[in-house]
Amino acid sequence: MIKLFSVLIIISSLLVNSNGLGQSEITNEQIWASRTFGSNSIQSVNSMKDGIHFSLLKNNKIAQYSYEDFGVPTAIIVDLNEINYAGKEIKAQDYFFNKDESKVLIATEVKSIYRRSFTANYFIIDIASKSIVELTDKGPQSLADFSPDGTKVAYVLQNNIYYYDINSKKTVQVTADGMKNEIINGATDWVYEEEFAITKGFYWSSNSQQIAFYRFDESKVKEFSMDYYLGKAYPYRYDFKYPKAGEDNSKLSVWVYDMSKDKSRMYLQSNSEYEYFPRIKWTNQNALCVLAMNRHQNKLDYLLVEDYLTAKYQGASSNQKKIYSDESETYVEVDDNLIFLEKEDAFLRTSEKDGFMHIYKINFDGSVKALTAGKWDVVELKGVDEEKGLVYYVSAEEGAMYKTLYSVGLNGKNKKKLSILKGSNNADFSTGMKYYINYYSNSNQPTLITLHNAKGKQLKVLEDNKELTAKLLKMKLPQQEFIKIMGETDSLNAYILKPKSFDATKKYPVYFHIYNGPGSNMVKDSWAGSTYMYHQLLASKGYIVISVDTRGTMYRGAKFKKSTYLQLGKYETEDMIAAAKSVGKWEYVDADRIGVMGWSYGGYMTALCMTKGADQFKMGISVAPVTNWRWYDNIYTERFMRTPQENAAGYDDNSPINHIEKLKGKFLIIHGGADDNVHVQNTMELVQKMVAANIAFDMAIYPNKNHGIYGGKTRLHLFNKILEYTLENL
Structure with a gap:
């Protein structure tokens, strides 16, 4: 998925340094290269x-703590220094317990692959005996x-998939045909990984006797x-499979390995009916459910698979039984x-079937009960306490x-608000x-972190960032304020940050x-975090x-969010042009000095604003943009646009190229040369057109x-360039 650029929140206890203490001036160096405005979090x-x-995990020790005491360890579970x-x-660098917490899996030498995936070297430690076993010496592993x-x-x-039997000390190879860029x-x-947000492709059954797994045949993708420049005479070339809009996907199959038979x-x-299996999951009754x-x-x-149907559904005529289906005229x-x-x-599931995202309890016989309702969206389902019959969720x-x-109750009754403060709340149960x-x-x-019991009662403040808050005060x-700005057809949510010495009789860019x-x-x-402080720098x-937030954005219901279907960029650009016109009429705005900056999808939108909306925007800074939807991946693009073969006009009419x-106006385009997500091809092709x-x-x-676009002083360099360009051209 195209993502808004990651804001670097520097987690540190060293909030204040001598550079900037007591000063009102803000610099890029403070924001991007020091910890002057870094906020504390908890591990x-x-x-x-x-x-x-x-x-x-702290100081190479895994320690046990009590939630209510929190700050003082009650026991050292494993001291890896010994x-x-x-x-x-x-x-x-990470660790995972087995179910009875008698053993722990240790991840070392972690190396990133893409956004979520990584390799590591793993060790198994028996906590009582402190004995240690290397998972394998055959090379870095994933997903242990x-x-x-x-x-x-x-x-x-x-x-390939393997498993290590701790008791017999034997390794069993489950698959043997794996090959880079093939299987x-x-x-x-x-x-x-990018669009369905999953890297793990195997799942243990609840009885530990089977492993369900994905097999991707990407040979036809x-x-x-991409070229990496490593200070050598020739660059290193990295090749990977990337299915663009309208192109072939991997041929995907779902398998089950049975240990008793040593067979998959x-x-x-x-196939033509099911292109994707975005989730596979074992139920608590040891039934295998595949989302197709x-x-x-x-x-x-939602399919229950043959051999793994619950007893109630055995005897199905085909090799799977559909227990539920969610459909939309646009996308699910x-x-x-x-x-x-x-x-x-x-099972519990969120759906937009009534026009807003809500929680439903869905029985395997197909009967459905709504647990929430209203003209607002559920953001995230946090968990369920079946003993108390309660479901916890975050909503807008x-x-x-x-x-x-x-x-809310599992019966849909007795909804209770647990958050104390209005703003952004998230809970880790x-x-x-x-x-x-x-x-x-x-x-x-800045973030306030507190401990609560399940009824919502606050038990302890864990981090209040009072030093940073005091510094900012x-x-x-x-102060950033929320306002409404009229778009092409709808009133749009917006925020505004004005200069500190704002004077309504003056004109501002x-x-x-x-x-x-x-x-x-x-x-x-x-x-x-850093974005807020950079905007304060601009205000200064x-x-x-x-x-x-134009049409197509979140938490205003499915109709608002999905209004851009088949026309990504069209209505968002119309809204941005309308917003710029509205703002340009404000008495304190210089209508000839309106600029726009965005990253990723925002970079794409910046390019559209500077072309389709050229009369409204004097300057644009476009970072890592898609410039032609035909060059982005198929799962994301086709979700909103269908294929280019079906919707050629939608693709071409809304591509900046x-x-x-x-x-x-003045236009700056920025890209990472090794962007595996939005390829630098987008920028290069746009440059050819401009030349x-x-x-x-x-x-x-x-x-x-x-x-x-980060690492070392990269963000500092990047935002110095963005700031200089803004000061010179807006």
Whole structure:
């Protein structure tokens, strides 16, 4: 999925340094290269099986803590400083317990692959004896995972699945045909990782006797290549499979490996009816459920697979039984808002079937009960306490820019608001839903982290960022405000940040910071860290900063979000042009000095604003943009546009590359040379068009940098360039 650029929130206890203390002036160096405005967080905690303790990895030790005491460890579970393997120190970067917490899996030497995937070297430690075993010495592994009974660890190595039997100390190879850029077993291909947000492609059955897994045959998928410049005479060329809009996907099949037979059997494969299997999941009754979707992504079927149907459904005539189907005239969302219940043949799922995203309890017999209702969207399903009959979720009931935690009964009754403060709330629950850690912020306040019991009662403040908050208050910064701006057809949510010494009798330039794509909102009441401080820097230079959520953005219902279907970019651009016209009429705005900046989908929108909306925008800064929808991946693009073969006009009418002759203002385009997501091809092809039309432009390419364009001093350099360009041209 095209993403708004990642804001670098620097987590550190060293909030204040001598550079900037007591100063009101803000610099890029403070924002992007120092910790002057870094906010504190707490280390991510892992709830333990009893639900009243959690564990943390700190100083190479895994310690146990009590939720209610929180700050003081009650026990050291494993001190890795006292354990070595063949004389080698074990430096843990992550860890995972087995079910009874008698063993722990340690991840070392972690190396990223793409946005979510990575390899590591894993070790198994027996906690009581402190004995240690290397999972394999055959090379870095991925996705290592204990079986539910804790006796085995499955993993992926060189595109094949293996498992290690802890008791027999034997390794069993489950698949043998894995090959780079050909066959993937147990992991996912690039487009599944990016667009369905999954990297893991194998799943233990609840009885630990089977492994369900994906097999991707990507041999017919076309390759894309990127060059890395490593200071050698010839660049390193990296080739990977990337299915662009309208192109062939991997041939996908779902298999189950049975340990008792030492054999695998295929149960489903992609075909004309089902192009995608975006999730596979074992139910708590040891039934295998596969979510199956067509290529248009407007129908999602829930299938129980033969041999793994519950007893109630045995004897189905085909090799699967459809227990539920979610359909839309546009597209159906795929996410992780899916929970199978333990005590009945049913699951919880969110759906937009009534026009807004709500929670439904769906029985395997197909009967459905809505647990939430109203003209607002559920944002995330957090979990269920079946003993108490309660479901916990975050919603936008208070408005599209707010996130609030609620509970509701499994019968759909007794809804209760748990959040204390209005703004952005998110909760991390303990096992059994006994406690939760709440992360709260608003647009002008750094994160406040508090501990609560399941009823919502606050037990302790874990982090209040009071030093950073005090520093910001001392600087007397202008406050970000929420406003409404009229778009082409709708009143749009927006925020505005005015200069500190704002004078309504003067004229100010306006800097629009935009995204506008499906799946993300810019206008939200939450702390934006480095982005917030950069906007304060712009305000200190005399700019008004505005962001607008156009049609196609989230949490205003399906009709608003899906109004851009088949025409990505068209209505968003119309709204941005209308917004610029509206803002240009304000008495304190210089209508001849309105600029726009965006990253990723926002970069795409910036290019459209500077072409289709050329008369309204003097300057545009487009970072990592799609310039032609035919060059982006098929799952994302076809979800909103169908294929280019079906919707050629929708693709071409809304791709900046076909409107470049309209460009008038100052235009800077920026891209990472190793962007595996939005390929630098997009920028290069647009540049060719501008050169052919003799149109002036400015460009910056960051070699070896991916879609996020970060690392070392890269962000500092990037935002120095963006700031200088803004000061010179707006």
